[in-house]
Amino acid sequence: MGEVTKLIHKYLRHDKKFPHVWCPGCGIGILLGSLIRAIDGCGFKKDEVVLVSGIGCTGRLPVYVDFNTLHTTHGRALAFATGIKLAKPQLKVIVVMGDGDAVAIGGNHFIHAARRNVDLKAVVVNNSVYGMTGGQYSPTTPYGAKTSTSPYFHIERPFKISELAIVSGASFVARSTVYHVKLLDELLKRAFLKKGFSVVEVISHCHTQYGKINRIGSAVDMLIWQREHAIPVDKAREMKEEELTDRFVIGVLQDRDFPTFEEEYEKVRKMAKKFTEI
């Protein structure tokens, strides 16, 4: 059996009805492959992995894989995951979200999860649009872009998800694209093995909605766009601010150590036990 076939047999659910819901050419499929390779590479047991998602195209990801899987409500995946992790800290809790999930409806949960530093792994697929509902603008839609709810042009400035995670206090923050799939494998693995709240922002594309209305072209054209606009973090350090305009940096953007919520709470438990009944 080839390596890919082995992984498919080991990690995809045999009893789930395929094909999946994503459009041909969608970046989420690439992420799914990457995610499986990363988890396999970490050596996690399937029983100890919990894959949590919100709503939208990414929300449908967990159903295909053979872990403990939870498809929650829109934007709330991190909050559900917090409960799981705190109730059973030995579980590896990975949360897959879209840009709408993570920084629109769930923006508050995102920054607080980062601040709190619960040992969760957040994978945010950023395709700059609400794909499943028909291509409305999201908090990461670039200024000037067309979407079904900005039919003339988009007048808001986009969030930078990774930068938001860094200032909110995440332990590990990295960015890749679905084009840079080797890098994505590696970053996911590093995030999964890192202690503390870790974020991997995955720049992806929605050729069906965003690509079409903005006349960017096919999935392949959008992957080429990713290749041309991504600047590796080492190279970016040598570049001037203005050279980076309209581009984005990929690689590890932040890697630091803070005590996790779970570790700190264990201290609370120890202290609490010293006090007699009040």
Added chain:
Amino acid sequence: MRYDIRISGWGGQGIVLMGIIIAEAAIIEGLNTAQTQSYGPEARGGSSKSEVVISDEEIDYPKAIRLDCLIAMSQKACDDYYGDLKEEGILIVDSTYVKHVPLQRFYGIPFTRIAREKLKKDFVANVVALGAFSELTPYLKKSSIKKALIRRIPKGTEELNLTAFEEGVKEGRKAKNTSRPMVLSERVDEDT
């Protein structure tokens, strides 16, 4: 038989705590009790009300109906609630703040002034009042109220609180022994 007590003043005077201590004392004596309160959104300064119902039977309605005792720690409390007293009900007022009492029969003791002058702590006025309450009302034993007090105050403050309580008992006794109806002007201090 049910006894209905209401304590009222403003937030920060320890009104709710007084109710809790009286309710706790009732439990020590093996009685049923229900303690309720109402207050505004302010932690300090808004009006505050605490009620205790004590009974040897099951308590149906948990709020005070006709009062056996009213402790008024402010003029407003006195004005608002004296009308709810039973004919034989006991009115105790903090005469530091209550200048006009619409009833003939009442006990006026300057709890706050005593707390301030004798104990150097305004905030134990409620405990002084509790001491007076234990002396002036027949429902609960003084020892039970004292025991309840100890249970409900922060560790390390026992001495201060017990001194305040005994001050209240002493003042209560004095007030009880004043045979004629009190004339408020004699007892009013001028510092409010």
Added chain:
Amino acid sequence: MRKKKKGKEVLLQGNEAIVEGAIRAGLKFFAGYPITPATEIAELLALKLPRIGGTFIQMEDEIASIAAVIGASLAGAKSMTATSGPGFSLMQENIGFAIMAEVPCVIVDCMRAGPSTGLPTSPSQGDVMQARWGTHGDHPIIVLCPSTVKECFSLTILAFNFSERFRIPVILLVDEIVAHMRENICLEDENIEIVNRVKPSVPPEWYIPYEDTPSGVPPMANFGDGYRYHVTGLTHDVKGFPTSRPEEVDPFIRRLFRKISQNFKELQLGESFETEDAEICIIAYGCVARSAKRACIEARQRGIRAGLLKLKTLWPFMRTEVEKVLQRARVVIVPEMNMGQISREVKRVNRGQSKVFTINKVDGTPITPEEILLKIKEVY
């Protein structure tokens, strides 16, 4: 004569008794957000849960709180949150998720006067219908309502038991008076039954997570126990996978209702006071039931045959018990601290046997015994 009582009595607030009941029931996880008049529950659990190896967390809002509670329950911890009207409104979507995914959890709603921010420190019973129909879509729910501190303790334990047994969120609807009231209570009763969720008895490869069973409740595996399955808020097939096939959707939704309806009798918790010969019967719940009892006693002293049916279960509605009352009594009075929520249900099941009157109070003050007595005299 004073009667001495057995057992160690302590003075507890309603909210404190809820905490004691929850811990007795096996609570291990609490997530919440501060809100009057429910905050004491969070504060006390922040103190107590770490002592027993449990976890307390204050989340960023009520939506996150109920989400974390559901997550913790999926991982196997008995979980609870507590809030008041505004927070309860925020929780509704995820309460629906817990109903759909059949995740046991307990939600305490200490009702305050509304709508909106309303009167944060004043009592109300305005959330009766929100508790029933707050989340979207057709669904079953269990709602219990204590009227004493003792019931705060016992009904909290029952709430956990029901939620574990039926795999459904259970709502404890408390009014501000009961939440903040202190009464004497004995917590030393050893004979309290604690129910835990039924775990699968089959090996993982045979496990069908949303299988229909005679009880209507499928066994529940916790995340990490070796049963890897899918949980979703989408309508799902017996394996938990999303489906939109009518032949799979219909039996699933019907099973959600059936697991409650076939245990209807056990869920009907009420207390009758002198209803046998009552010409006038009051149907009440929460703190109002206590005013009603006082009013009944006083009415009887005046020669009026009055009785009281106290509802401890609000949903599913205690139809059988209420029907009995409607058959017997000439007049029924439903006093509520709202504009008429349970009275609508009473009127719905009344087949003209009885005249139904209401007392509705929405000014943030409790309904007093005198007000009920006055109505009794008026309609007698």
